[in-house]
Amino acid sequence: MFTPLVCGAVVFPGLFYTFRKVLRSTFTRWSDADVVSVSERLVSAIHASLATAAGVTVVASCRDVMTDSHWLVNGFVLFGAPYMAHDIYAMYLSHFYNQRAKGQVGAHSGHSLQTVRAFLFKDWMLILHHLALLLIFVPITLFFRRGLGDFFIGCLFTTEFSTPFISIGKILIQLGLDHTRLHRINGIIVLLSFFTCRIMIFPFMYWMYSRQFGIPLHRVAFHLPLQCNVGNLVILAPQIYWFILLVKKANRLYLRQRGGKGDGNKDRPKTD
Numbered sequence: 001m002f003t004p005l006v007c008g009a010v011v012f013p014g015l016f017y018t019f020r021k022v023l024r025s026t027f028t029r030w031s032d033a034d035v036v037s038v039s040e041r042l043v044s045a046i047h048a049s050l051a052t053a054a055g056v057t058v059v060a061s062c063r064d065v066m067t068d069s070h071w072l073v074n075g076f077v078l079f080g081a082p083y084m085a086h087d088i089y090a091m092y093l094s095h096f097y098n099q100r101a102k103g104q105v106g107a108h109s110g111h112s113l114q115t116v117r118a119f120l121f122k123d124w125m126l127i128l129h130h131l132a133l134l135l136i137f138v139p140i141t142l143f144f145r146r147g148l149g150d151f152f153i154g155c156l157f158t159t160e161f162s163t164p165f166i167s168i169g170k171i172l173i174q175l176g177l178d179h180t181r182l183h184r185i186n187g188i189i190v191l192l193s194f195f196t197c198r199i200m201i202f203p204f205m206y207w208m209y210s211r212q213f214g215i216p217l218h219r220v221a222f223h224l225p226l227q228c229n230v231g232n233l234v235i236l237a238p239q240i241y242w243f244i245l246l247v248k249k250a251n252r253l254y255l256r257q258r259g260g261k262g263d264g265n266k267d268r269p270k271t272d
Contacts, residue, residue, distance in 0.1 A: 008079040019039035033100065055154045058151065078142070093115075137156075162197055169190060178253075
């Protein structure tokens with residue numbers, strides 16, 4: 001049982017350490033903030049890809065949404081648990097070096113309670129999300145489900161499908177490619193994948209339950225225990241919030257690029 005846990009505790013910090021070494025030697029002009037940020041994003045993309053693959057495998061193999069089981073569910077939960085803890089540390093390092101690059105932390109200053117407090121205040125929702133998965137989702141999955149609902153756990157794994165594209169977008173910005181067509185296409189994929197796999201996955205799970213038991217879709221919530229509905233709402237709420245932020249960011253980028261094109265056309269000399 002603890003083999004996947006040990007593997008995860010070795011793999012994700014090991015990947016983070018390796019990426020930092022490789023990026024530092026490859027992109028010699030990058031700052032520590034750049035190296036740590038991209039390393040964190042690469043590890044996040046790898047974890048999300050593995051989670052998505054595990055989720056698709058589980059969902060495709062479960063015919064009965066309640067009773068069918070798959071070994072990957074508990075195995076991947078154990079394997080991915082160390083990633084949640086490590087990613088909080090990686091996000092903190094990224095925050096620390098970014099603050100140092102902006103001059104808000106002295107060049108030779110170490111970590112301090114003030115730096116930790118600023119990190120907790122800035123990224124509190126992501127930290128809370130990680131801690132909830134680690135301290136609530138993992139124990140429920142491993143010990144309190146009584147072997148039921150592997151299909152739904154697999155669906156929740158697939159919510160990570162959009163994460164690699166979010167990471168790619170951040171890396172493209174880091175490389176100065178945020179005004180390219182590749183970045184715009186990736187942004188569209190982020191919006192579509194996020195909406196599909198992080199928001200619409202919940203109506204899909206309720207629909208599959210309704211089809212399994214012959215219940216009208218609008219009555220499914222009344223057939224499920226209260227804690228199931230509350231749990232789904234707790235997971236869904238931040239996804240909707242983050243999706244709204246993504247849409248606003250995409251709209252700002254579109255307006256900025258459109259304005260830039262307009263300015264360019266205005267300054268261009270006439271040829272007639």
